[in-house]
Amino acid sequence: MPPAKERTPELRRHILDTAIDVLASEGVAAVTTRKIAGLAGTSPPAIYELFGHKAGLIRELFFEGFRRLNAAFERLGTSGDAVADLAATVHAFRTFASDNPNLFNVMYNRPFDGFEPDGAKRSVGDGTRRFLVDRVGHCVQAGVMAGDPIDIAHALLGLAIGLATQENAGWLGSTAESRDRRWTLAVDAFIRGFAPAR
Structure with missing residues (x-):
């Protein structure tokens, strides 16, 4: 896992995998940028930079x-x-x-x-x-x-x-x-x- 401030493809995949795990175990309401960032060991700004915004992360779940x-x-x-x-x-x-x-x-x-x-x-x-x-x-x-x-x-x-x-x-x-x-x-x-x- 790269350091949290490095916006790498590996971090992007790690965030997506974390979001998938949260979605599967806790449902839609638990998928927040703050929660996903915390569990992924990064920050909400990293999610915004890698996915554009929360809707970008949801789009990736959809894909x-x-x-x-x-x-x-x-x-x-x-x-x-x-x-x-x-x-x-x-x-x-x-x-x-x-x-x-x-x-x-x-x-x-x-x-x-x-x-x-x-x-x-x-x-x-x-x-x-x-x-x-x-x-x-x-x-x-x-x-x-x-x-x-x-x-x-x-x-x-x-x-x-x-x-x-x-x-x-x-x-x-x-x-x-x-x-x-x-x-x-x-x-x-x-x-x-x-x-x-x-």
Whole structure:
């Protein structure tokens, strides 16, 4: 760890890692520049110099969430069954949201005042959207779903965000069995709803 006054890439990464740890363990309200600086062994001015302002630090948390979700998607293989692969992608999204509820909240629910991603910032999520569009596209190519893969992927992402938000808030069911059942019902019904007309 470099001395606190040296504004190095290593210090920047250390501050970001500290903010991620605080977000994960204590939630959104605990992410303050003073607290992060103290735990990182530096000062609030260092955060301002390295990130621009608090919103710059939040932006990096936002980016980090999508980097981690992209990495989770990239670890998924293919099975030759397009529907199973799409369901596995939704499952990976659910697992990420469940394992990282506060980071997921930063990515999709905008809990911080003063941070509203513009088009350039939202583009960080393009990798996850492209992955989902590709998985839906495979289902369309296989003839098990019909429609525009981009439209379908956006709708499926909206469904997954809603279910994950409900689950993280404790609204989706009081048992693991009921939560699993509701995810399965929703995703299966969604996929069946885009089956080609006979």
